[in-house]
Amino acid sequence: MRSGRWRRWRAMVDELEEAMRIAAAQLEDCRRALADREAYARWPAHQREALRREIVRLAQDMPFLAELVETARRDDVRRDDGPPDGTLAPHDASDEPVDGPAADPPAPARLDEPPARLRSAERALAHRTRSLVPVLEELASPRNASAVVRTAEALGLQEIHFVQSAGRVRLNRSVSTSCEQFLDLHHHRDSRETIDALRSRGYRVLAADFGPGAIPLEEVPLEGPVALLFGSEQLGVTRVAREQADGLFYLPTVGFASYLNVSVAAAISLWVTDRRLREAGLRQPLREADKARLRRRWYARLAGADPRRRREYLAWLGSPPEPLPDVRPIPSREKARESRETPEEPGDHASE
Numbered sequence: 619m620r621s622g623r624w625r626r627w628r629a630m631v632d633e634l635e636e637a638m639r640i641a642a643a644q645l646e647d648c649r650r651a652l653a654d655r656e657a658y659a660r661w662p663a664h665q666r667e668a669l670r671r672e673i674v675r676l677a678q679d680m681p682f683l684a685e686l687v688e689t690a691r692r693d694d695v696r697r698d699d700g701p702p703d704g705t706l707a708p709h710d711a712s713d714e715p716v717d718g719p720a721a722d723p724p725a726p727a728r729l730d731e732p733p734a735r736l737r738s739a740e741r742a743l744a745h746r747t748r749s750l751v752p753v754l755e756e757l758a759s760p761r762n763a764s765a766v767v768r769t770a771e772a773l774g775l776q777e778i779h780f781v782q783s784a785g786r787v788r789l790n791r792s793v794s795t796s797c798e799q800f801l802d803l804h805h806h807r808d809s810r811e812t813i814d815a816l817r818s819r820g821y822r823v824l825a826a827d828f829g830p831g832a833i834p835l836e837e838v839p840l841e842g843p844v845a846l847l848f849g850s851e852q853l854g855v856t857r858v859a860r861e862q863a864d865g866l867f868y869l870p871t872v873g874f875a876s877y878l879n880v881s882v883a884a885a886i887s888l889w890v891t892d893r894r895l896r897e898a899g900l901r902q903p904l905r906e907a908d909k910a911r912l913r914r915r916w917y918a919r920l921a922g923a924d925p926r927r928r929r930e931y932l933a934w935l936g937s938p939p940e941p942l943p944d945v946r947p948i949p950s951r952e953k954a955r956e957s958r959e960t961p962e963e964p965g966d967h968a969s970e
Contacts, residue, residue: 635734640795647791732939736931739916740941742800743909745774749901750892751821752884753847755781755809755859762851764793765881766888771797773892776904776912779804779845781812799919800912809859813847817864821845825855825863826883832866835887840894843902848884913938 653659658666677683752770757763763780767789770778778801780787786805789798806812813823824838825847847863849855860866869883878886895901904912914935921928 631734639735644792644795647796651790651792732934733920733931734942735920736917736934737939737942739913739920740938741944742774743904743912743916744941746776746904746909746912747774747901748776748904748908749843749895750775750888751777751779751816751843751845752888753779753781753812753816753823753845754787754884755847755855756783756850756853757787757848757880758851760788760790761793762879762881763787764790766848766884767794767798767801767803769881769885769888771801773888775801775888775892777802777804779806779812779816781806781809783807800916809856810862813859813862816845819843822864823847823862824865824867825849825859826868826887827855827860827863827866828868828877829860829866832868834870835867835890836894838865838867840891840898840900842900844891844895846884846887846891848880848887851880910935 661669674687678687750773752766752775754763754766757780767778780803782805816823821843822841823845826849846867847855847859849859855863867887869878869886871877877883892901914932917931917935918928921931
């Protein structure tokens with residue numbers, strides 16, 4: 619039925635919008651970092667304009683972006699295009715096959731259709747947990763700290779603790795992809811106080827270290843919420859952390875490199891521990907009050923500076939939309955081309 623096609627149309631739009639916003643955020647962070655490095659603000663106007671034109675020209679060489687540029691140029695697409703009542707734009711279906719002897723008219727979208735980014739936020743909330751917490755002690759490289767933040771957010775971990783005796787960690791947004799805005803970041807000065815505070819909340823604090831008594835991560839017993847503590851790139855965890863932790867763990871290696879970069883070690887350790895917590899039934903979702911607090915914060919940030927959009931997004935707080943399906947891998951351009959060029963055998967796909 620034609621209504622089924624429009625549902626598929628809406629599902630495809632939602633998932634493409636989500637992928638585009640992720641890519642756009644990464645590009646914007648990269649652009650800002652490059653602009654700072656190259657002193658873009660001091661360039662003459664004609665040079666800045668030449669850069670914008672060159673980027674558009676380059677976009678026309680990239681399949682997906684080329685289609686968007688050509689469509690915008692040909693049809694003069696604007697943000698406010700489309701019927702004022704929020705229904706789907708008119709569509710000429712005369713060249714589409716009909717699923718039966720008679721076709722239903724196109725089904726309009728709901729007037730209160732939830733934005734894809736809010737459904738994406740609900741999906742993230744459904745998987746968020748505080749059962750596993752990374753603690754980063756005296757890391758020297760903002761890039762390493764930022765990489766751990768990105769890993770933690772991708773795994774659905776809600777809070778991260780930083781211990782810096784001097785100064786404060788400054789994250790690199792081109793590495794973290796700005797995902798820290800959706801996390802709870804805690805900054806501390808003292809390792810002992812940090813460990814004590816986590817332990818008082820029921821966490822078992824485990825430090826990454828090769829010291830006496832350290833055991834492989836996969837052999838560490840799990841009984842409840844866990845905090846994994848990682849030390850600096852050069853010196854590892856401090857003596858205080860080593861002595862105060864509830865246990866020490868390490869990742870076994872068999873190559874000439876005896877240890878891993880801290881961001882890589884943290885990524886592996888968090889992933890392995892998260893899987894083990896899931897399998898043991900120890901990974902707890904957020905409490906409803908916690909979700910409500912984060913939902914209000916996330917919706918406001920996703921709306922940006924637009925007051926109208928902010929009102930629209932916050933209006934969904936009382937009745938949050940259904941979450942988007944779990945993220946599916948997006949095939950590379952080369953693999954997509956291979957799948958198109960490989961002839962399908964009968965029975966490869968079930969008919970709709």
